[in-house]
Structures are given as C-alpha cells and as structure tokens.
Amino acid sequence: MPTTESLFNPVGNWEVIDKSGDYFQITINIDGTAKSTWCQREEGAHTEHGKWETTNERAIIHWCNGWQDIITVTEDGYRKLSYEPNKPIDNEPTHSSEAIKLS
Secondary structure, eight states: OOSOGGGOOOOEEEEEEOTTSOEEEEEEOTTSEEEEOOOOSTTOOOOEEEEEEEETTEEEEEETTSOEEEEEEETTEEEEEEEOTTOOTTSOOSEEEEEEEOO
16 A cells, blocks of 8 residues: 555556446556456457656546546555546546556
C-alpha cells in the first residue's frame, strides 16, 4: 500500500475488476505501452492494447477501443477508474474498482 503519492510508480502488473465483476490484469510497461487480459467480446478472448502516461500522480491508459482507465493512489491503496469512449476523465467514471499491484 502506498504511503505518499510521490512514490507512485505504475509500471508492473495490476489486478482489477470490470463492471461485470470479473477479475482481469493490466500490465503497464516502462516503454509507455499497456495491455490487459480483459476479454468481453463476442468473438472470444483477446488482449487489449494501449498507451499510458502519468499526469498528477496518476497512470492514464488510453486503450485501442477508446476506453480510458486511470490507476490512482487513494488513502486505502490504489483504485482503477474506467471511462467509456468519448467520456471526459474529469467526469464521474463509468466504473470504478480496487486496483491491486501484483508486481
């Protein structure tokens, strides 16, 4: 669990929950890329790919399908905020869950 925002390093593997209550993992790479194991498509399992940046001690992930996720520090640990395509990230998120840093 983080003690201060200044120590936040998003690079690594994260476990999060989607809006259906299913667990999946997000990998944030040092080269600015990200991928997830989320697989809620009719055509079956796949890997989502995206790019990420840090802004105001948050990791903002821009996914290839238009969704955006933010992993941020909270008093209790980390949180993932999800925004559907075309929804500004300064609005309420479409979905939110705990984010657990695995490595």
